[in-house]
Amino acid sequence: MRLILKYLKRYKKMFLVNVISVFGFALVELGIPTIVAVMIDNGVAAQDGAYIWKMGGVILAISLLGVAGTILLGYCCAWLSTSITRDLRNDIFKKTQGFSHSEYNKFGTSSLITRTNNDAFQIQMFVNILLRTALMTPVMMVGSIFLVLKASLELSVVILCTIPVIIAGVVIVARCSEPISEGQQSSLEWINRISRENLSGIRVIRAFTNDSHEKKRFDEANQSYMSHSKKLFKLMSVTQPAFFLLMNIAGMIIYWISSVMINKGSLQIGELVAFMDYLFHVMFSIMLFCMVFMMYPKAQVSARRITDVLKTEAVIKNDGSGKKLLRPIEEICFDHVDFAYPDGEEAVLKNISFTASKGETVAFIGSTGSGKSTLINLIPRSYDVSAGKITINGEDIRDYELQGLRSAIGFIPQKAMLFMGSIADNIRIGKKDASMEEIIHAAKTAQAYDFIMEKGGFEEQITENATNVSGGQRQRLSIARALVRKPDVYIFDDSFSALDFKTDAAVRRALRKETGEAVVMIVAQRVSSIMDADKILVLDEGSVVGTGTHRELLKSCPIYREIAASQLSEEELAHA
Structure with missing residues (x-):
């Protein structure tokens, strides 16, 4: 309720109109039975036709007023409930945009989608019912009970005896439905997660003929959701x-x-007719009250899940605080850095120290799981170090304003992510106001211009999950997106893995001209991609086991020589 009241306060005027329409509706609903009772006892019993027509006109006028009140009540409830849901979704989305990787790992993507969509919808349904009944029910109940007591004390005892029975039933239903509602929402998350995995990995599933297993997984999740829904x-x-x-x-x-x-x-007969109407309104009001209480546990579960997201504070905050990063960046220094994931026990990076200067290319190589990608993700502060520090121009990166820090970095991730829209729009993600000339230049440098033109130009649309471009084309577009920004630091996280050797060499050759005055960091699996680097760091189980140029490491680092020997010919090794 606190969450709903917090958002309801934003629309005080519309809520006031809602209150007025509730009182108008109650006045009509309780006024008509009273007039009918008087008309029967004073008009019908006395066979006074003029009086009957007079009271009939009054009833008609009140009925029209009731119709207007009902329409206004419905409009206010719909407007308020949808507006609150819109605000909730906006706030959840805004909050999640500020989350670091730690918070995303904590909640999970499927859970955040469910909370944004389904949980917000449950709040919308509850608010709609609440605004219709929360005020109307007490007004109708108080008014009906007052009129019942006024009409007959003897008959009112029957109604007063039934009310505690109904309230006890409502409490029992509410307590029983809460755990079922929680299980239902968890099952829905399970369905969303499996659906997302299946749609994203449909090629893998078909390649391994795993369709039946996936159908079984989905059926189990669906059965669980059905079971909880049936109970409700x-x-x-x-x-x-x-x-x-x-x-x-x-x-x-x-x-x-x-x-x-x-x-x-x-x-009198008229009093009995009126009394039965009052009875209906009392009981109907209680039933509406029951509906609110029956929906409350489900809404409470959804509200709690949404509140968990809204109250979660990001470990790495992007609130505009911190020093302004003075560009250009001259030097990045890792000073005895240790790092362990928030949900992990052991450090995945241990005592990492090195310096990368302007105009220098530093490369990282090592076996899978050695910590290469984790290391370079610490620079844009996807995570913060557990011990030691990373400095830029001599200042700890945690002291810099986060937006300014990241705007100075061109990050090309391991998995090239493209968005639905034109190719030009995807490249402009690196720089919103990039001109067409800048986009074309970046595409040519990334060796993407030719295939873009073959596909129909820069206005060609990227489909969902970028299914109309290959892995290598996605990587080249990601590189172009970073190039158009003209950052001070380029970070390539295994960004050449999908390129053939010829394209890889052409991209690296073109990049040297563009990145000559920047700090360049490259994570690679191929030795050929980093042979020309000014400094190569060899990682093994989170530690640096070798530092130097390609030639130096071939002589001094057994792990590097082993990696090189598995990829290069004996002739290439001999001439290194």
């Missing part, structure tokens, strides 16, 4: 018949008591 539906389906049963029993008792009272002359 069964629980909810019991409440409405139980309510009407209780209402009918109360009605039978009232008719029996009222027949005795009418025979005695202590109750």
